[in-house]
Amino acid sequence: ALQPQARTTRSTCCYCGVGCGVLVHSRSDADGREIITGVEGDPAHPANFGRLCSKGRTLAESARSLQGRILQPELRATRGEARRPVDWGLALDTVAERLARIVERHGPDAVAFYLSGQLLTEDYYVFNKLAKGLLGTANIDTNSRLCMSSAVAGYKLAFGADGPPTCYEDLEHAKTVLFAGSNAAYAHPVLFRRLEEARARDPQVRWIVADPRRTDTAAMADLHLAIQPGTDVALFNGMLHHLVWEGLLDQDFIAAHTSGFGELKQLLREYTPRMSAELCGIEVQDLVTAAEWFGRSPAALSLYCMGLNQSAHGTDKNLALIQLHLATRQLGRPGAGPFSLTGQPNAMGGREVGGMATMLAAHRELEDPAHRAEVEALWSLAPGTLPAKPGLAAVELFDALHSDKVKAVWIACTNPAHSMPDIGRVREALQRAEYVIVQECYAGTDTVPYADALLPASTWGEKDGTVTNSERRISRVRAAVAAPGQAKPDWWIAREVARRLEARLASPGAAPLFEADTPERLFDEHRALTVGRDLDIGGLDYAVLEREGPQQWPFPADAAGAQARRYVDGAFATADGRARFHPTPYRPVVEQTSARFPLRMITGRLRDQWHGMSRSGRVPALFAHSPDPALRMHPEDAARRALVAGELVRIASKRGELVLPLELSDEVASGTVFAAMHWSGQYLSSGGVNEVSLPAVDARSRQPELKHAAVRVEKA
Ligand code: SF4
Numbered sequence: 001a002l003q004p005q006a007r008t009t010r011s012t013c014c015y016c017g018v019g020c021g022v023l024v025h026s027r028s029d030a031d032g033r034e035i036i037t038g039v040e041g042d043p044a045h046p047a048n049f050g051r052l053c054s055k056g057r058t059l060a061e062s063a064r065s066l067q068g069r070i071l072q073p074e075l076r077a078t079r080g081e082a083r084r085p086v087d088w089g090l091a092l093d094t095v096a097e098r099l100a101r102i103v104e105r106h107g108p109d110a111v112a113f114y115l116s117g118q119l120l121t122e123d124y125y126v127f128n129k130l131a132k133g134l135l136g137t138a139n140i141d142t143n144s145r146l147c148m149s150s151a152v153a154g155y156k157l158a159f160g161a162d163g164p165p166t167c168y169e170d171l172e173h174a175k176t177v178l179f180a181g182s183n184a185a186y187a188h189p190v191l192f193r194r195l196e197e198a199r200a201r202d203p204q205v206r207w208i209v210a211d212p213r214r215t216d217t218a219a220m221a222d223l224h225l226a227i228q229p230g231t232d233v234a235l236f237n238g239m240l241h242h243l244v245w246e247g248l249l250d251q252d253f254i255a256a257h258t259s260g261f262g263e264l265k266q267l268l269r270e271y272t273p274r275m276s277a278e279l280c281g282i283e284v285q286d287l288v289t290a291a292e293w294f295g296r297s298p299a300a301l302s303l304y305c306m307g308l309n310q311s312a313h314g315t316d317k318n319l320a321l322i323q324l325h326l327a328t329r330q331l332g333r334p335g336a337g338p339f340s341l342t343g344q345p346n347a348m349g350g351r352e353v354g355g356m357a358t359m360l361a362a363h364r365e366l367e368d369p370a371h372r373a374e375v376e377a378l379w380s381l382a383p384g385t386l387p388a389k390p391g392l393a394a395v396e397l398f399d400a401l402h403s404d405k406v407k408a409v410w411i412a413c414t415n416p417a418h419s420m421p422d423i424g425r426v427r428e429a430l431q432r433a434e435y436v437i438v439q440e441c442y443a444g445t446d447t448v449p450y451a452d453a454l455l456p457a458s459t460w461g462e463k464d465g466t467v468t469n470s471e472r473r474i475s476r477v478r479a480a481v482a483a484p485g486q487a488k489p490d491w492w493i494a495r496e497v498a499r500r501l502e503a504r505l506a507s508p509g510a511a512p513l514f515e516a517d518t519p520e521r522l523f524d525e526h527r528a529l530t531v532g533r534d535l536d537i538g539g540l541d542y543a544v545l546e547r548e549g550p551q552q553w554p555f556p557a558d559a560a561g562a563q564a565r566r567y568v569d570g571a572f573a574t575a576d577g578r579a580r581f582h583p584t585p586y587r588p589v590v591e592q593t594s595a596r597f598p599l600r601m602i603t604g605r606l607r608d609q610w611h612g613m614s615r616s617g618r619v620p621a622l623f624a625h626s627p628d629p630a631l632r633m634h635p636e637d638a639a640r641r642a643l644v645a646g647e648l649v650r651i652a653s654k655r656g657e658l659v660l661p662l663e664l665s666d667e668v669a670s671g672t673v674f675a676a677m678h679w680s681g682q683y684l685s686s687g688g689v690n691e692v693s694l695p696a697v698d699a700r701s702r703q704p705e706l707k708h709a710a711v712r713v714e715k716a
Pocket residue numbers: 013014015016017018019020048051052053054055056057188189190191
């Protein structure tokens with residue numbers, strides 16, 4: 001008998017923004033079906049050099065099982081009835097017909113798209129062109145709004161452009177590492193291994209962790225600043241005050257390459273180390289030590305993600321941290337710089353194609369007439385076609401659905417009925433919507449029940465495209481096996497609907513917008529839009545990626561290769577080339593504790609789970625580290641309430657409640673409780689942490705404050 005052919009495919013892990021390279025082994029099983037038999041780290045990939053974390057190592061197991069996969073399109077005509085399986089032709093015609101009717105009756109802004117940082121760049125590209133180029137609405141936002149939008153706002157305000165100035169090699173060169181609210185040991189494990197190895201090689205390397213919780217990262221730090229939730233700006237301002245006072249700034253750099261320092265310096269007068277330490281709830285000497293280690297370091301690197309971003313003051317938190325680097329010139333050289341670690345595998349790629357409500361393709365601005373004209377020319381659109389104003393960002397989008405301003409939403413590759421703040425209201429919004437399209441691979445997510453049209457998407461291991469990781473490195477994602485049933489790539493589904501809508505809505509004689517019919521052709525369209533922009537990848541195509549492996553942007557056609565670090569010469573992406581300082585006053589968390597809600601609840605990740613667990617929850621081994629959901633509470637707080645470990649407790653906020661078993665732990669201070677974000681209605685009868693979270697957003701980044709809510713805890 002013929003032996004089944006074993007194959008190995010080079011690809012990229014689909015979980016986090018580290019973007020580890022993987023080798024995917026596959027073969028045909030006895031029934032002739034191709035299956036993924038194993039996954040190992042790719043020794044040639046510059047993000048991980050062969051390492052993988054627990055999630056990456058178990059990718060084969062999560063990908064192999066067809067249990068719970070959506071294998072056929074389903075439709076229903078009214079909310080009261082069950083969906084019935086249909087073929088793709090009917091599904092696509094129906095979705096296009098329903099969307100076209102809504103646009104014709106109510107205008108393009110009655111339709112919204114809610115996408116995902118898990119989508120590939122090519123998927124994102126088609127959706128963005130469909131929304132902005134064809135329909136003329138900027139109502140296209142993504143779960144990246146819940147993830148990195150404050151980092152984007154911070155970079156743009158300080159440097160004039162989105163994107164970190166650093167690269168992974170900096171992890172090996174840094175002498176002081178400041179983890180600002182980042183539990184990298186859990187959230188970015190492979191990068192954390194690189195940091196551990198660097199510290200093992202050089203005992204002079206110091207780690208500072210600023211985090212209200214004694215996470216595994218904090219437990220390994222040389223200095224743990226257990227700040228009160230939300231006081232990061234006070235900490236950074238206090239550190240900078242000390243550095244000003246001690247004369248540890250780079251005055252020449254400030255004078256030659258920045259503007260606005262005088263105004264910031266005025267504000268910093270108030271932030272004496274003593275007052276800042278008091279606001280943060282830490283010892284003043286610890287704040288001073290952190291400032292000294294940072295300011296006197298040959299190379300200081302800051303790592304941050306949701307701890308700063310998921311806040312109604314996230315932009316200020318990002319700016320205050322970046323300003324520590326600017327004032328001391330801790331950037332633009334090996335081992336130094338502010339480094340936002342992307343949560344999702346392709347939040348960067350989504351921004352690059354402009355697939356969000358607040359931006360246009362290739363880091364262009366919707367409000368800029370010249371930028372709109374450039375994209376209109378490149379897409380062969382009539383002048384004035386593109387929307388001139390930002391659309392609805394995530395929280396506003398579901399609010400508009402709730403109030404009937406938006407009639408239809410197309411949700412792809414994400415689970416807002418679990419991940420959005422105040423999910424009770426999001427569920428109501430989905431219930432009230434006139435039409436809900438859900439494009440998914442797993443049937444069990446909290447959002448699927450709301451779908452009027454359920455479109456089966458292929459997933460990791462079955463689809464082709466590219467992703468961009470935290471260090472601006474673009475890697476190929478490759479299909480190792482065929483998609484099961486009738487599942488299709490996300491770009492294909494979006495394109496098929498787009499072509500049907502185009503036939504109905506486009507002006508006579510308009511150039512066809514959706515001719516690109518492969519991921520490679522879509523990537524070529526995307527890269528043409530980047531030429532001349534800060535993220536120029538005019539010289540990077542699939543052939544280069546095939547031949548030379550993953551590459552960082554910028555990668556212009558006329559350059560020798562990619563640039564590992566940005567702003568090395570002190571020239572920034574602002575109009576005058578100078579980085580900008582901004583006054584960043586400390587403002588407390590939006591929801592203060594009260595007699596009714598006396599505890600602060602903070603949220604975070606588990607080591608081995610990912611987001612709403614739709615993928616990682618398919619792997620039994622990934623439950624070994626944290627088998628059950630729990631609310632962690634300081635033993636003194638539990639004793640005061642006569643609560644004992646293991647009993648069920650009700651956690652209530654002004655918005656809703658959930659029930660979890662109680663776990664006693666002194667990793668949180670008295671007055672603060674912690675719950676992991678992953679457990680959802682799939683696992684809990686009462687729903688997840690977002691039953692109690694609040695929808696307050698940062699005014700500039702529009703990112704919600706998912707990290708903190710005032711709650712009450714009592715026996716269930
Ligand atoms: Fe995947 Fe992130 Fe783990 Fe790397 S660190 S294997 S990208 S989950």
